[in-house]
Amino acid sequence: MVQFALDYAGVAVCAISGALAAGRRSLDLLGVVVIAIATSIGGGTLRDLLLDRHPVFWIAHTGYLIVAIAAALFTLLYVRYFKPPERLLLVADAFGLALFTISGARIAYEAGVDGVVVVMMAVITGVFGGVLRDVLCAEIPMILRKGHIYATAAIAGATGFVLLKNFDLDPTVPALAGMAIVVGLRLAAIVWNLELPVFSLQDHGRHGDDKKGDD
Amino acid sequence: MVQFALDYAGVAVCAISGALAAGRRSLDLLGVVVIAIATSIGGGTLRDLLLDRHPVFWIAHTGYLIVAIAAALFTLLYVRYFKPPERLLLVADAFGLALFTISGARIAYEAGVDGVVVVMMAVITGVFGGVLRDVLCAEIPMILRKGHIYATAAIAGATGFVLLKNFDLDPTVPALAGMAIVVGLRLAAIVWNLELPVFSLQDHGRHGDDKKGDD
Amino acid sequence: MVQFALDYAGVAVCAISGALAAGRRSLDLLGVVVIAIATSIGGGTLRDLLLDRHPVFWIAHTGYLIVAIAAALFTLLYVRYFKPPERLLLVADAFGLALFTISGARIAYEAGVDGVVVVMMAVITGVFGGVLRDVLCAEIPMILRKGHIYATAAIAGATGFVLLKNFDLDPTVPALAGMAIVVGLRLAAIVWNLELPVFSLQDHGRHGDDKKGDD
Numbered sequence: 135m136v137q138f139a140l141d142y143a144g145v146a147v148c149a150i151s152g153a154l155a156a157g158r159r160s161l162d163l164l165g166v167v168v169i170a171i172a173t174s175i176g177g178g179t180l181r182d183l184l185l186d187r188h189p190v191f192w193i194a195h196t197g198y199l200i201v202a203i204a205a206a207l208f209t210l211l212y213v214r215y216f217k218p219p220e221r222l223l224l225v226a227d228a229f230g231l232a233l234f235t236i237s238g239a240r241i242a243y244e245a246g247v248d249g250v251v252v253v254m255m256a257v258i259t260g261v262f263g264g265v266l267r268d269v270l271c272a273e274i275p276m277i278l279r280k281g282h283i284y285a286t287a288a289i290a291g292a293t294g295f296v297l298l299k300n301f302d303l304d305p306t307v308p309a310l311a312g313m314a315i316v317v318g319l320r321l322a323a324i325v326w327n328l329e330l331p332v333f334s335l336q337d338h339g340r341h342g343d344d345k346k347g348d349d
Numbered sequence: 350m351v352q353f354a355l356d357y358a359g360v361a362v363c364a365i366s367g368a369l370a371a372g373r374r375s376l377d378l379l380g381v382v383v384i385a386i387a388t389s390i391g392g393g394t395l396r397d398l399l400l401d402r403h404p405v406f407w408i409a410h411t412g413y414l415i416v417a418i419a420a421a422l423f424t425l426l427y428v429r430y431f432k433p434p435e436r437l438l439l440v441a442d443a444f445g446l447a448l449f450t451i452s453g454a455r456i457a458y459e460a461g462v463d464g465v466v467v468v469m470m471a472v473i474t475g476v477f478g479g480v481l482r483d484v485l486c487a488e489i490p491m492i493l494r495k496g497h498i499y500a501t502a503a504i505a506g507a508t509g510f511v512l513l514k515n516f517d518l519d520p521t522v523p524a525l526a527g528m529a530i531v532v533g534l535r536l537a538a539i540v541w542n543l544e545l546p547v548f549s550l551q552d553h554g555r556h557g558d559d560k561k562g563d564d
Numbered sequence: 565m566v567q568f569a570l571d572y573a574g575v576a577v578c579a580i581s582g583a584l585a586a587g588r589r590s591l592d593l594l595g596v597v598v599i600a601i602a603t604s605i606g607g608g609t610l611r612d613l614l615l616d617r618h619p620v621f622w623i624a625h626t627g628y629l630i631v632a633i634a635a636a637l638f639t640l641l642y643v644r645y646f647k648p649p650e651r652l653l654l655v656a657d658a659f660g661l662a663l664f665t666i667s668g669a670r671i672a673y674e675a676g677v678d679g680v681v682v683v684m685m686a687v688i689t690g691v692f693g694g695v696l697r698d699v700l701c702a703e704i705p706m707i708l709r710k711g712h713i714y715a716t717a718a719i720a721g722a723t724g725f726v727l728l729k730n731f732d733l734d735p736t737v738p739a740l741a742g743m744a745i746v747v748g749l750r751l752a753a754i755v756w757n758l759e760l761p762v763f764s765l766q767d768h769g770r771h772g773d774d775k776k777g778d779d
Contacts, residue, residue: 161489161494162493163548179399196465196466251623269699274700277598278599279591286594332590376763377761378763380707408681414684487699
């Protein structure tokens with residue numbers, strides 16, 4: 135029950151973030167709902183397809199879809215009258231990222247895959263929805279440009295989860311520790327505006343828009 | 350037999366629409382064929398992956414692929430000599446949308462999933478090919494921007510299909526009624542230029558390209 | 565053993581090409597690694613999902629992921645001090661394309677699907693990673709614009725493979741012949757700058773950004 139309530143909260147937070155992002159692209163009402171759904175269930179869907187887990191989580195439990203749609207509609211109404219509470223949403227989003235990431239890690243771990251695949255699935259569950267949102271908005275995904283320690287927090291938390299699973303601990307310990315790492319890193323990145331260095335390759339004799347390996 | 354003929358017609362219409370869209374992006378000949386294939390089989394492919402239906406429809410029946418490729422090549426030749434019949438294509442496309450949407454609804458319904466998932470699968474089958482086409486052309490998908498009641502028609506038709514399935518009717522009735530709803534709404538939207546309202550969030554103190562929940 | 569070594573070499577080449585492409589988009593360090601992973605394992609992943617082959621190749625053998633990550637990190641370090649060897653990379657990339665394409669063809673052939681699906685899976689395995697790289701960079705995929713006989717070489721090689729499979733030959737012959745076709749065509753295209761004709765549809769009375777079949 136607690137698990138479901140947390141999952142639904144995570145879905146709602148992601149849907150709200152998706153709806154707000156869509157609002158900055160002047161989409162129509164349905165487009166906003168579609169982006170909200172894609173943002174909130176995209177990561178878990180790709181994880182389930184890759185791990186061959188069927189039925190996919192939102193097909194098995196339609197509550198996820200309904201929460202995502204309701205959160206998107208609520209956002210549409212809310213921003214008509216009020217300013218979105220940006221600080222609160224950033225914090226809620228950090229918790230949403232932690233919940234998604236560690237739930238992805240746990241599902242992958244239980245599927246018996248290697249540690250590195252567990253981390254990969256955790257990151258996919260945590261951030262792929264946002265990637266999908268940005269691709270649908272025809273933008274380079276935020277997490278690739280300067281993610282402000284977004285996917286990095288997911289990687290660190292999932293790695294902590296995997297490492298702690300090697301010890302004989304109560305099963306909730308690795309999950310809680312992993313979530314704490316994600317939330318901690320993410321909030322620290324927001325407060326101190328931390329970023330990974332940008333990698334730029336402009337002065338090496340390649341011009342225009344031609345690409346290595348394609349032409 | 351009739352089913353296959355209708356399906357092939359739907360695939361051909363989608364492939365033509367994809368090829369024409371590609372023609373406006375100055376792609377090379379192969380690029381046009383790839384876009385045509387993606388537009389015509391993308392929706393059904395995602396539906397089959399999500400519902401774990403294997404082999405995927407165009408792997409089971411290669412006729413779909415061949416029809417899509419043939420329609421794309423035909424379009425390439427046709428537009429070299431003639432102006433595409435735009436009105437006719439819009440009408441054909443409305444029927445293609447109806448066919449795809451309701452065939453997706455029927456397949457999902459027979460898989461025994463919930464009503465809301467049936468509608469979701471119907472919409473995916475009907476419109477995801479077009480989304481893929483636009484993403485490959487590095488554009489915000491048409492249906493999200495101002496879809497002119499495109500996905501909305503699919504949602505309405507699929508919902509009609511699901512509701513009518515609750516009654517003890519001949520199995521063709523919900524399918525035909527669903528298709529009639531899609532075609533009717535879509536043609537009405539074309540004739541009267543109907544659109545969903547656009548949702549825009551520009552004046553709430555967010556600037557530039559930064560995004561909620563990511564930084 | 566030889567097979568794995570070749571596969572790993574192909575993954576490394578694709579990851580390097582992905583990392584270099586990412587370097588031209590000013591992504592952060594993690595973004596570069598993500599693009600490198602997507603470029604190198606994207607094609608095989610889509611092939612495995614479509615053919616329902618589980619576990620997906622990089623879940624079954626985590627070496628692929630590790631090679632991709634290592635190659636991306638190596639590239640990040642290398643270009644800090646040296647100019648990338650562009651000619652060598654183009655040649656390596658041609659071999660990578662051949663390896664991926666023909667390994668995709670062989671896997672699809674062994675899954676017992678039709679010849680046209682074998683070619684499709686071969687092309688997906690060979691080029692979808694690069695498509696994913698470009699979509700994540702919010703660009704129209706290179707192979708659709710003017711691919712310099714890139715996907716075309718994959719189609720030709722895979723078709724050669726399928727045709728030769730009809731004869732009673734040693735199983736290595738179709739594979740080697742297919743790879744030779746891919747490498748030969750690709751290198752010829754690089755040397756003589758060959759391209760497919762571009763298909764453009766601008767003068768047929770369509771204006772602005774409206775699209776056939778969507779409005």
